[in-house]
Each structure stands twice: as C-alpha cells, then as structure tokens.
Amino acid sequence: MMDLSDYAENGLFSPTKIAVAFRTTSEAVARAAGLEVDSLQREDGLRSDATQRRLSEMVEIVNRLESRFGSAPAAFAWYGSQPLPGFSGQTAMQLVRSGRADDLIDYMDAVDVGVHA
Numbered sequence: 001m002m003d004l005s006d007y008a009e010n011g012l013f014s015p016t017k018i019a020v021a022f023r024t025t026s027e028a029v030a031r032a033a034g035l036e037v038d039s040l041q042r043e044d045g046l047r048s049d050a051t052q053r054r055l056s057e058m059v060e061i062v063n064r065l066e067s068r069f070g071s072a073p074a075a076f077a078w079y080g081s082q083p084l085p086g087f088s089g090q091t092a093m094q095l096v097r098s099g100r101a102d103d104l105i106d107y108m109d110a111v112d113v114g115v116h117a
Contacts, residue, residue, distance in 0.1 A: 001066045004059060012047060013055035015040040022062065022076040032080055033058045034097030057101035061092055064108060 007017050015026040022029070030037045033054040039045035046052075058079075065075035083089035086107065087100075095104045 001063055002072070004056075004063065007055075007059050007063075013052055013059060015046070015055070018055065018059060021072045023073040024076065029055075029058075032076070032093050032096075034093075054096070057096050058093075061096065061101065061104060061108070065092075 002021060007013055007021065009017060015029045018029045019026045024032075026040055027037050030040050035051055035054055036045075039048070039051050062072060062075045062079050065078060066072050069075040069078055078092070080091060080093040082091055084091065084095070084104075084107070087095060087103075090098075092104055095101065
C-alpha cells in the first residue's frame, strides 16, 4: 500500500502519479473522481480545494482497498465496477462522484469490523 503522499507532487495530488499507480490515464482519473478533465489540466483547476478533495477521497478509498485486492489497479477496477449493497447498487465511484465519500468510508469501516458482510 502506498503512502498518500506518494500520489502527490509539490503538495498537490497529481493526476499523473495517480494514473501511473492505478495503471490508467489522467482522463480516467478525472472521470473516476467526478471531475472535468480540463480541471486537472489547468493549474488553477488542479489547485482548487474541490478538485484536491475529490482526488484525495478517491485515492484514500482505492488505497484502503488495495490490501483486499492485491494491487492498486485491481482496487481501482473494483472501485468503478462493483455495485454496493445498501447503496441502491451504486459503485464506490458513483458514491464519490455524488459527494458521498464519507458514507462509503463509513461503510468500509463497518465492513472492516464485521458489521456488514
């Protein structure tokens, strides 16, 4: 599991570093975080609190899942494809994109302690 700072450059989450770790593209990173691609290409867009928060949420979730799936790319694939019970079949990606990362993290914490199976 990578340290969250490994996904950053110059104090900001870096879409390029995230894409390399997840074996995908910066465009896919933007979509997976619910961001416009151009917001990651413009300095002001990348520096915005909203962009950095969304990238942080996605990275934290995928990073936590990595130990379950064996690699960041496998965790990222699950993040975008696995419907979750209790969330009307939404995926983790859909929850993050709709601003529900905290609900997802609470769910993951509950699963980790055996509340949900």
